[in-house]
Amino acid sequence: MKENCNPTIMLVDDEEMVLSSIKSFLAIDAAYNLVAYTSPLKALEDLDTNHKRVDLVISDYLMPEMDGITFLARVKEKLPMVPRVLLTGYADKENAIKAINNVGLYQYVEKPWDNEDLRLVIRNGLEKTTLLHQLEEKIREVERTQRELSEVQKDILRVFA
Amino acid sequence: MSKRRREDELMAQLIQTDKMAALGLLVAGVAHEINTPMGAINSNNDIMTRAVARIRKRLERAPDNEAIRLLDILGEVCRNNEIATDRIMKIVQNLKNFARLDEAERKTVDIHEGIESTLTLLRHQLRGRIRILKEFSEDVPEIECLPNQLNQVFMNVLVNAAQAIKHSGQITVRTWRDNDNVRISITDTGIGIPRKNLSKIFDPGFTTKGVGVGTGLGLSICYKIIQDHRGTIEAKTSNEGTTFIISLPIERSMKSASR
Numbered sequence: 001m002k003e004n005c006n007p008t009i010m011l012v013d014d015e016e017m018v019l020s021s022i023k024s025f026l027a028i029d030a031a032y033n034l035v036a037y038t039s040p041l042k043a044l045e046d047l048d049t050n051h052k053r054v055d056l057v058i059s060d061y062l063m064p065e066m067d068g069i070t071f072l073a074r075v076k077e078k079l080p081m082v083p084r085v086l087l088t089g090y091a092d093k094e095n096a097i098k099a100i101n102n103v104g105l106y107q108y109v110e111k112p113w114d115n116e117d118l119r120l121v122i123r124n125g126l127e128k129t130t131l132l133h134q135l136e137e138k139i140r141e142v143e144r145t146q147r148e149l150s151e152v153q154k155d156i157l158r159v160f161a
Numbered sequence: 162m163s164k165r166r167r168e169d170e171l172m173a174q175l176i177q178t179d180k181m182a183a184l185g186l187l188v189a190g191v192a193h194e195i196n197t198p199m200g201a202i203n204s205n206n207d208i209m210t211r212a213v214a215r216i217r218k219r220l221e222r223a224p225d226n227e228a229i230r231l232l233d234i235l236g237e238v239c240r241n242n243e244i245a246t247d248r249i250m251k252i253v254q255n256l257k258n259f260a261r262l263d264e265a266e267r268k269t270v271d272i273h274e275g276i277e278s279t280l281t282l283l284r285h286q287l288r289g290r291i292r293i294l295k296e297f298s299e300d301v302p303e304i305e306c307l308p309n310q311l312n313q314v315f316m317n318v319l320v321n322a323a324q325a326i327k328h329s330g331q332i333t334v335r336t337w338r339d340n341d342n343v344r345i346s347i348t349d350t351g352i353g354i355p356r357k358n359l360s361k362i363f364d365p366g367f368t369t370k371g372v373g374v375g376t377g378l379g380l381s382i383c384y385k386i387i388q389d390h391r392g393t394i395e396a397k398t399s400n401e402g403t404t405f406i407i408s409l410p411i412e413r414s415m416k417s418a419s420r
Contacts, residue, residue, distance in 0.1 A: 089196030112200035
C-alpha cells in the first residue's frame with residue numbers, strides 16, 4: 001500500500017467483526033489506509049509512542065476498557081485537529097448527544113451503519129482537515145507577508161527620516 | 162371508587178412501572194447487542210454486492226459462462242440477504258419505537274406511528290389468522306402524550322382483540338377527529354364479552370382468561386393510562402365482536418403534575 005500519499009484512518013471497536021467489515025469496505029471501495037484496534041488503550045499507546053500519522057479517528061461507544069467518548073476525548077488532547085467520529089449502536093440517543101456535545105465530535109454514525117454514509121462521513125471529515133491545514137498555511141503566509149510589509153514600511157520611513 | 166379498588170389500582174400501576182422499566186433496560190441492551198453484528202452483516206453484504214459487480218465487469222473482457230452463472234447466483238443471494246437484514250433492522254427499530262427509550266417524557270406525536278409500531282410487533286401473532294383493516298383519518302392532529310404508555314394501551318387492546326377471535330377474523334382500527342378529541346376505535350370480530358362481565362373489565366384483577374394467560378391487570382392499566390391523559394376508554398360488545406373506543410383530548414391532554 002502507498003502509505004505515504006493516502007490518508008490514514010484509525011478505527012477502534014472491541015468487536016473484531018466490525019473492524020473486519022469496515023476494513024474490507026475501505027479496501028474494495030476507497031483509497032485509505034486503515035489502522036484497526038480492538039483495544040482503545042493500545043490505540044492511545046500507539047498514538048503516543050509510534051507517532052503514527054492519523055487523519056481521522058472512528059470509535060465504537062460501548063467497549064470494556066473505556067467508552068468511546070472518553071477515548072475520543074483523549075484523542076482530542078493528543079490530536080486536536082483530527083476529526084473524531086463515534087460509531088454506536090447505543091440506544092439512549094439523548095445521553096449520547098449530550099456526551100457528543102461535551103467532546104466536540106465531528107460526526108455520530110448509528111449502527112447498523114450504511115457503508116455509503118460512512119464513506120461520506122470519512123470523506124467530508126478528511127476534507128475538513130485538509131481545509132483547516134490549508135487555512136493555517138494561508139494564515140502563516142499572510143503573517144509572513146505582513147512582516148515583510150512592515151519591514152518595507154520601516155525602510156521607507158528611514159529614507160524619509 | 163372504593164379504598165380497596167384504589168389500592169389495587171395503585172398496586173397494578175406499581176407493578177407496571179417496574180415492568181416497563183425492566184423492559185426498557187432489556188430493549189436497550191438487546192438493541193445494542195443486535196445492532197453491532199447486524200451492522201457487520203449489513204455492511205458485508207453491501208461489500209459482496211459491490212464485489213460481484215466488479216467481477217462481472219472484469220468478466221466482460223474474458224467471458225466465462227460458468228463464472229457468470231455463479232455470479233448471478235451470488236447476486237441473487239445478496240439481494241435476498243438485503244431483504245432479510247432490512248427486516249431485522251426494521252424489527253429492532255420498532256422495538257425501540259415501542260419502548261420509546263429516548264423519549265420517556267411527554268411528547269407531541271402522531272398516534273398513528275404508535276399504532277403502526279404496535280401492529281408490526283404483533284404481526285407474527287396475527288399473520289394468516291386475522292386481517293387488519295386500517296381506517297386512519299388525515300384530520301387527526303398530533304397530540305401531547307406519553308407515547309410509550311399509549312403504545313401499551315394499543316398493545317393491550319389489540320392483543321385482547323386477537324385473543325377474542327377464536328379462528329380467523331378481522332380487526333378494524335379507526336381514527337378520527339371529533340371536535341376537541343381524537344378518537345381511536347378497535348373493533349374485533351371475536352366472541353364478544355358476556356353482558357354480566359362488561360362492567361368489570363376495567364377492574365384490577367378481573368380476568369376470564371386461563372391461569373398464566375392474563376393477569377387481569379391489562380385493561381385496568383389501560384384505564385389508568387387513559388385517565389392520566391384526561392381521556393376515556395369504553396367498550397361496546399355483542400356476540401359478533403367488541404369495539405373499544407378511546408377518546409383523547411387534543412388540547413392539554415396530560416395532567417400537568419402526573420408522575
